[in-house]
Amino acid sequence: MKTITCSLVFLLLVISASAQNFNDLKKKAEKKLTLPSTPKGFTEEEAGKALKEALSKGAVNGSATVSKLDGYFGNPKIKIPFPPDAKKIEDKLRGIGLNKECDDVILSVNRAAEDAGSSAKDIFTKVISEMTISDAINIVKGADNAGTEYLKAKSRAMLVEAFKPIIKASLDKVGATKNWELVITKYNKIPFVEKVNPDLVQYATEKAIDGLFVKVAEEELQIRKDPIARTSDLLKKVFGG
Numbered sequence: 001m002k003t004i005t006c007s008l009v010f011l012l013l014v015i016s017a018s019a020q021n022f023n024d025l026k027k028k029a030e031k032k033l034t035l036p037s038t039p040k041g042f043t044e045e046e047a048g049k050a051l052k053e054a055l056s057k058g059a060v061n062g063s064a065t066v067s068k069l070d071g072y073f074g075n076p077k078i079k080i081p082f083p084p085d086a087k088k089i090e091d092k093l094r095g096i097g098l099n100k101e102c103d104d105v106i107l108s109v110n111r112a113a114e115d116a117g118s119s120a121k122d123i124f125t126k127v128i129s130e131m132t133i134s135d136a137i138n139i140v141k142g143a144d145n146a147g148t149e150y151l152k153a154k155s156r157a158m159l160v161e162a163f164k165p166i167i168k169a170s171l172d173k174v175g176a177t178k179n180w181e182l183v184i185t186k187y188n189k190i191p192f193v194e195k196v197n198p199d200l201v202q203y204a205t206e207k208a209i210d211g212l213f214v215k216v217a218e219e220e221l222q223i224r225k226d227p228i229a230r231t232s233d234l235l236k237k238v239f240g241g
Contacts, residue, residue, distance in 0.1 A: 042237050048136035050238035052128050055139075055147045058219030059124035065215050066208075067117030073110035078211030080109050083203045089187045089196060096190075101183050108176030109200070113208035115170040116163040120155075120212055123162060127154045140238065144224055148217040156209060164205045171201060 042050075065071055072078050082090040082105070090102050131150075139146045171177045180200045188195045224239055 044133055044137055046234060047140050047238050048131075048133040050234045051136040051140050051147065052131060053232060054220065054223045054235060054239070055128050055131075055151065056125065058147070058216050058223060059128070059151065060121055061219045062212060062215035063117055063120040063124070065117075066212050067114055069114065071117060072113045072208070072211055073107060075211075078214050080113055080204060080207040080211070081106060083198045083200070086196060086198045089183065092190060092193065093183060093187055098183070098186065101179060101186070104179045105176060105183055105200075108171060108174045108179060109204045109207075111174055112167040112170035112176060112204055113211065116166040116205075116208055117212060119162045119166060120159055123155050123158045124151060124216075127151060127158075130154075144221050145217045147220045148213055151216060152213050159209050159212070160205055163208055164201060167204050167208065168201045171204065176200070 066078070072080055082102070093102055128151075135150065139150055143149075168177075171180075177200070184197055187193065188197075223235065
């Protein structure tokens with residue numbers, strides 16, 4: 001009887017230990033499943049350097065693309081149209097045969113944005129150089145445009161400050177300001193229309209920066225998704241490929 005009792009106790013202990021081990025394994029598995037996916041095979045320092053390299057590459061390429069002739073004007077994704085609050089002006093003026101005047105405004109605004117585009121490179125370089133390792137790790141783990149959104153948050157105010165005088169000077173140089181004033185004056189002379197006078201420089205500045213970030217986002221996505229775009233061993237190690 002004593003032997004049977006001891007055996008039962010031993011069996012219960014084994015079952016209890018097995019159950020505990022199973023529970024421990026279950027908890028570990030559940031914990032692993034709930035953890036966010038993390039990059040493997042490289043250090044945090046390498047991830048930070050790779051991210052900075054990727055963003056620098058994307059920012060430089062994006063700036064170079066938009067600052068070329070037709071960088072804005074020839075790209076339907078970022079071409080700057082008439083200001084939305086001035087669309088009724090464009091429609092009314094085209095309706096009375098002033099197509100060339102409207103086209104001249106659109107062309108000159110896009111040319112001004114192209115003139116300003118190259119000034120973004122130094123601003124992006126400064127922002128990227130100040131990025132922390134923690135920022136970089138979060139961006140590597142983040143969405144496909146996480147780096148672009150970081151740059152946007154950190155640099156937009158500086159970009160507005162840098163772009164605005166360049167765009168104003170460019171608009172003046174090519175006669176856009178004059179064309180705009182001519183268009184607005186002609187519109188405001190039309191009987192029974194509500195008088196308007198949108199700020200062309202501010203509008204062109206904001207749209208130029210929006211277009212720039214569209215291109216930077218495209219560059220970031222390419223590096224994340226396309227092995228061919230990873231042009232260094234470090235980029236290949238961190239982003240794959």
